[in-house]
Amino acid sequence: MVSLDNANPVVFLRRKERHVLPEEEDDDVTDKFDSREVFDLIRVINDPEHPLTLEELNVVEESNVKVDDDANAVYILFTPTIPHCSMATLIGLSIRVKLLRALPSRFKVDVKISPGTHDSEHAVNKQLADKERVAAALENSHLLEVVNQCLVRRATG
């Protein structure tokens, strides 16, 4: 068995589903994108090495998701479970790909590691910010398959 980076992570509770408000049922009201909506998209992403979601590992938190609908911008900070986590790039890439598929193309998405939570923070941030490298990574069918594994929605209880 391949040894895990973090064999015994702390598991956090999942949030309840978002309550549907009356105005969301109203056809005439326009619902803006907000941080909870984007958080709902990424919280269900699976961790590459544990059968848990990023939310359960506290890798992503709603407070670390900033959405500006009018300025078409999304900022996301994620926190690897341990500072030397080798999966950090993969997690970042998964978040990017998920949002690439699930957000309208008008948004500019920034995915970064929370400052001071990873040893090679700058290198990873640079990789994630480089559009060409992201595109190239997705050409790699093996890598794409790994990312897709992370994005498959598990049946959650």
Place this chain on the structure above:
Amino acid sequence: MAASMKTKIANYVAGTSDDDALREIASDLNKKSLKFLEFIEGLGEFLTNVDTVVRGRATGLIGHVLNFLPPSFLSSDQVELVATFLIAKLSDHHSVQPQALQTLAILTSRCNSLPSGLPQLICRSIFREVQNQSLSQSDRYATYTVLQNILGYSFPDVEEMGGDFVIGFIQQMDSEKDPRNLMIAFNCAQFISSRLHLGAFTEEMFEVLGCYFPIDFTPPANNPHGITKEDLILALRKCFSATVDFAQHCVPLLVEKMTSDLQSARMDAFLTLTECAPVYGRNGVAEFLGSIVSCVKREVLMNLTAELVETAKACVVAVFTAMTPKEDVNASKDDAVTTSAVELYQDVSKFLEGSDVTKGCLAFSLCRAVASSSPLAFCAMTPLVLPVLILQVKNQSQVSVQHSYLMELSGFAQQIVKFSTNSESAKSVSEYIGPVCDVFEELLATNAQELQSQAAQSLSTLCKTEQFGISQEKCVSYLKLMATRAMHTVDTAQRKLYLSSVHEVLKQRPNARPDITELTKAAIKSGEASYAQEVLVATVTDVNSFTDVNNFFLKHISQAGTDIADVSGHAESVRELLSQHVSDPEVMAVVLEQLAFPVVMSVVTHSCQWKDDDKEKVSQLLTVVSNILKILGYSMQKGDVTKLWDALQKFYLLGDAHAIGLSGDFPALTPLQPKSPWQQTRLIALLEGFVEGVNIQWTVENREAVFESAFGFALSCEDEFSHIAACKIVASMVNKAPLGAQIHWLLEPVMEKSKSAMSSNSGQSASCLRALTLWIWLTKAMECRSHSAAALFSSHLVSVVGDPNLGPAAARGLGHVVQDGDDIFTTKLNGSTTPLYKQRFFTLNFKHLLEGYEQAKSQEVKQNYLTAICLLTSHLPLQVLKPHLSKLVPLLLSSLEQAGGQAHSQTLLTLGAAVSSTPDVITPHLDSVVPNLLQIAQRNQSMRVRISALECLENLTNLQMLALAPYEKRVVRELGPVLDDRKRLVRKRAVEARAAWISLENASKP
């Protein structure tokens, strides 16, 4: 005859004919045209033939013929004769012996009383002559069958044989391998072990069985004999638990297997011991208690699978329960149970106190399992564990960890309640009750919902039991905390949990009620807490509290000048209160005076003050009050129902306000006059509720007059709300009318008048529409009771769909007829709804609708038919539609193409269901389905429709990949803009649908 029989026998013995010949012989024997003696005589020469094969086949032939004869065909003399002959044949040549065994098996199964002495003779001969191990599978099977039959039919003879039979059976069964034979052999062994005294052969018997444990068997592919591993395991387990004598041999074997490397073996060992422990009892397991506990502990702490852990715990519970001494608990302080419980605690205490949550919780749950087994174990274990557990719950900072420990503590709380009737147990934990309650109270005050709800449940469990001496003040303070939580909790499930906790405690401790009601009433008056009314309803536990709370709400309802919305809120609480207590006869005895009349009176009094702006709010209020009367209608006693009906009919027919208890100077009202102001006509909703719920046989006085007035009112009242209510009254009365002539008497004038109202003056379309609505309700009423005249209504309704003016409404009406609803015509409401009425309605009318669609000339009329079909299909189970789907799908699609159809959403639902259940029907239409759905997902005005379209698109991905491949790119591309929909719920579906299509695209890549 004899000659032909001989030829048949000769042919069979020579192997040139099949079973038919034997069947003929058997039928001759059965018809008495051939005597059994003749038959045996006929066989004579073959039975004595020098060729062993011929002898064998002839012996077998007797059995085969017997097989075709009815049981007990042979007389006891004949049986004895045949059996003696067969016994002799057992010692014949080795190719004759199996045939004799087979025939014996059939013979013993066919006569349930063998002549005395014969069974012993058969058994002894078999044990002496038959070397079972040398026979083939089917012959061994015959041996077991003979023994099984004798065990079943002639057990006294077997008992006489005693040890001889046991050892004989053991020898026959030894080294059996075939699962088919094992099933029957295990069955015999279980029977023997449980009924016969095994004596000196106990060990032999167990050895011959024990060698199979644990069973490892994989049935061949397609399992032709239907025997599974599970069957064998269960059969063997029954053998093990057949007698207490096996304990000394069985328990060591099981303990050994508990440490096996095979998970399945361990599982089987735990399960087997769980089943055996109650049989073996204290003496059987005491010796091995230490090793069993340590095996279970090892298994639980390893935590491989949840199932294994649960099984191991169940095993330890069974063992400890078996260990419980029969005599008084006090007498045995230093009992083995206590000692081993304490030992277990000491063993696991490092986990209990440690920081590893998973291990800690497993250890706690193991201790809890032991504690749950008996009062003695409880007294030993609980006082040791509780302080540690309380400390663990208190010291955790992370919610999920705290929750895990809390679950364990709640489990212990349940055990405490379970054993509270035992004074010794209650005493042993009494000092910890306070601290435990404090912990729960503390958690109830935290912010994490999971902790709160668990704590509330456990607190209510503890408070319910009076033995613990939780003081009144404490109890009240807990209740107040829960009540306050409930008042402010938005989440329905969570709130219900608090409410039921409060309710359960108050049931046991009614003294605490005044404090809680006071708190709640104050909250209602201040209007701060959103759900205070629900809490007040939950505090009602008996008729006195019912009266108190009911009066409180009624006072608010009757107050003049209150906002109508508030009145509705209070009325809703009254409805909730009533519906929760309909099954309480004491409450139902007082509702007529205390609830029914006051509510009706208040609403009628209020009606004078309603302004034209309040129409919306008034209809809400009246709907609630109508529901109250509906509940009263079906739940009150006959006498009360009659009283209320008399009052209501006087009020509605004559405008007599005294009848409902109003004072003399109340202005005269005419609620059943169509021309009255809406404030008066809408009061008909109260009558509607009552009629919908009531047993119509109990409302005799002036029933026909009410029916006629309501009918006239329904046709001509211009206020929509009042008109619908009147329609429902008429329909309910028709639906409930007793079988026989009366219903025709009711219906005939009604049909005539409504038909003419629908068709006559097409200029006044409003009155035509009213007649149509009434007609639709009547159709539903008749269809629901599947009355023979229903076809008259439905066929006319279908024909109206083709009408250019009334068509759209009639089409919607068809959908309404088959719509499910539990608020009218149900059996609970004394109505009559036959099962499958929708299916019947669909089958009878679908063809006409299709014809109508095909023959319709104008586009509008075609659209009406489409709408009708869509609505009709969307309320029916898919099973009914399946045969028609190939015709339906193109129709549904063309209805999607028609812009602006309001039936879109329903159609999409049907289509979505069709996609998942009958993919072959959809696949040929993909080239029109996909673009249509995309179009709707992007453009449609209604968000519901857009969502349904996206769901449908997502469903499509379940079809064959090959068929979808051409559309993948297009769907993914065109769903892009939908991700930016203005509604969040649509976006959410779009993300899912797009992800499904993207994953399809990825999967199809090489």
